Amino acid sequence: MTALEPRVHAERAVAEPELGFETRQVHAGAIVDAEAGARITPIYQSAGYVFESFDDGVERFAGRSARRAYSRNDNPTNVVAARRIADLEGGLDGVLVASGQAAIAAALGALAEAGDHILAADRLYEGTREMVRGLLRRQGLEFETLPIDSDEEAWVRAVRPTTRAIYAESIANPLGEVADLDLLGRVSARTGVPLVVDNTVATPYLNRPIEHGAAIVIHSTSKWLGGHGSAIGGAIVDGGFDWDPARFPHLHAPRPHGAPSWAERFGRGAYGAYLRSVVVLEQGPTLPPQSAFLLLHGIETLSLRMERHVENAHAVIDALRGHPAIARIHHPSLDADRAEVVARMLPRGAGSVVSLDLAGGRDAARAFLDRLELVSQMTHIGDVRTLAIHTGSTIHGKLEEAERLALGVTPGLVRLSIGIERADDIVADLRQALEGLER
Numbered sequence: 001m002t003a004l005e006p007r008v009h010a011e012r013a014v015a016e017p018e019l020g021f022e023t024r025q026v027h028a029g030a031i032v033d034a035e036a037g038a039r040i041t042p043i044y045q046s047a048g049y050v051f052e053s054f055d056d057g058v059e060r061f062a063g064r065s066a067r068r069a070y071s072r073n074d075n076p077t078n079v080v081a082a083r084r085i086a087d088l089e090g091g092l093d094g095v096l097v098a099s100g101q102a103a104i105a106a107a108l109g110a111l112a113e114a115g116d117h118i119l120a121a122d123r124l125y126e127g128t129r130e131m132v133r134g135l136l137r138r139q140g141l142e143f144e145t146l147p148i149d150s151d152e153e154a155w156v157r158a159v160r161p162t163t164r165a166i167y168a169e170s171i172a173n174p175l176g177e178v179a180d181l182d183l184l185g186r187v188s189a190r191t192g193v194p195l196v197v198d199n200t201v202a203t204p205y206l207n208r209p210i211e212h213g214a215a216i217v218i219h220s221t222s223k224w225l226g227g228h229g230s231a232i233g234g235a236i237v238d239g240g241f242d243w244d245p246a247r248f249p250h251l252h253a254p255r256p257h258g259a260p261s262w263a264e265r266f267g268r269g270a271y272g273a274y275l276r277s278v279v280v281l282e283q284g285p286t287l288p289p290q291s292a293f294l295l296l297h298g299i300e301t302l303s304l305r306m307e308r309h310v311e312n313a314h315a316v317i318d319a320l321r322g323h324p325a326i327a328r329i330h331h332p333s334l335d336a337d338r339a340e341v342v343a344r345m346l347p348r349g350a351g352s353v354v355s356l357d358l359a360g361g362r363d364a365a366r367a368f369l370d371r372l373e374l375v376s377q378m379t380h381i382g383d384v385r386t387l388a389i390h391t392g393s394t395i396h397g398k399l400e401e402a403e404r405l406a407l408g409v410t411p412g413l414v415r416l417s418i419g420i421e422r423a424d425d426i427v428a429d430l431r432q433a434l435e436g437l438e439r
Contacts, residue, residue: 021088021205022303029083031076043293044076063277073280077289081296082235085225088204088299089217091237093272095280096292100200100220102285103234104128105136107196107218109283110275111248112164114140119158119165119193121148121179123172123407126395128198148177149338155187163193164247165216170209170345171201173381174355174391174415175408176332180341185213192244194271200224201351201381205306210239212345216271223382226298227305231291238272250274305384308420310349312386315423316416317354320430325364325437327412330355352419353381355391358412364437365390365412371433374425381417386426388416 033042049068051057059065068074078096086094097103122145132143146158166188168179188195194215199207203224209217219225221233243263245252251262251270262270317331332342332350342350358364369377375386379394396409
């Protein structure tokens with residue numbers, strides 16, 4: 001048996017259908033501390049757990065005991081947070097890791113190996129693109145992108161025998177293009193290739209990709225889930241999938257000492273078990289329990305914050321639309337060409353990332369950002385505070401100008417992450433920073 005194998009979904013997130021999202025974000029996956037009776041999930045600040053006997057240690061490492069062996073992949077605080085996120089997404093299982101980037105690497109690493117092919121939408125966060133063309137490519141993975149608005153047959157034709165994942169962001173960062181997850185879910189069903197969705201910008205309050213056919217959902221929990229900019233983290237949710245032995249032989253292969261394969265033991269949840277017991281255990285991208293504790297507190301108010309984030313984003317758009325210093329405002333609600341997709345995917349609102357293309361280019365962006373007083377100039381999104389950054393000189397700064405322009409990142413592009421402050425105060429700060437920057 002593999003060391004530290006998970007218990008047989010003792011930690012599986014099982015949604016209570018009679019409970020609403022707002023209730024589950026407070027209660028799902030919660031445990032009451034057995035000794036003190038603490039209602040709030042404690043921080044279990046421990047690297048490991050005492051074995052009661054020699055045989056107890058053997059059973060824990062063999063995965064036959066309900067008790068924990070080691071915190072690298074099985075800390076109680078982290079398990080509660082992972083359960084809660086999986087529950088809100090409608091998934092079978094969840095795993096926390098050290099960052100959103102770690103979540104992407106681990107999620108794909110549990111699916112593919114050298115020589116395998118990943119098919120992705122062409123609108124992705126630049127940090128993801130950098131990992132794809134750098135570390136993951138050096139590890140032998142081949143990536144191919146299709147335009148986000150490609151039709152279903154184009155996606156199906158692009159799938160190869162070596163394709164191990166279809167990858168997309170529900171709302172792309174920074175320009176807000178929205179993926180048609182219904183279409184990609186159909187492609188996944190037709191081809192037997194799992195759909196992997198980064199749902200960071202939407203959160204499970206605005207969109208739940210598993211309901212549209214996704215097999216795996218990724219989050220940078222540092223963003224809206226945590227909400228307060230206090231801790232880095234990532235999450236991977238296993239939505240369940242029929243794992244084709246030809247494409248995913250590692251989930252069906254015999255295991256040491258006569259143990260059943262991951263697929264035999266865990267069925268549609270084989271991916272989550274393998275992810276936790278092999279990828280996370282062996283690579284060790286462990287999230288500190290203090291960070292999971294802060295994440296839990298953020299999740300408890302997710303719906304309330306997202307409603308305010310969305311409301312404030314629209315207030316900013318309405319206030320700045322037509323401003324002479326702004327050539328274009330980017331937000332999914334303004335995408336006329338994909339209005340039907342946006343309405344279908346995001347009926348509760350299209351998130352709170354608003355990007356401004358300043359007509360005066362880079363110089364105008366510099367002046368605008370340096371005049372901001374309430375709004376913080378920093379690299380982050382999903383905070384309760386409104387944040388701003390010039391992506392072309394920072395996040396996209398390693399690209400050539402032609403590459404940036406091909407992605408829609410113009411010299412004057414400023415990304416805003418709209419917070420939950422009073423909308424009038426946000427607008428007033430943005431307006432005063434725009435003064436004198438007319439065309």
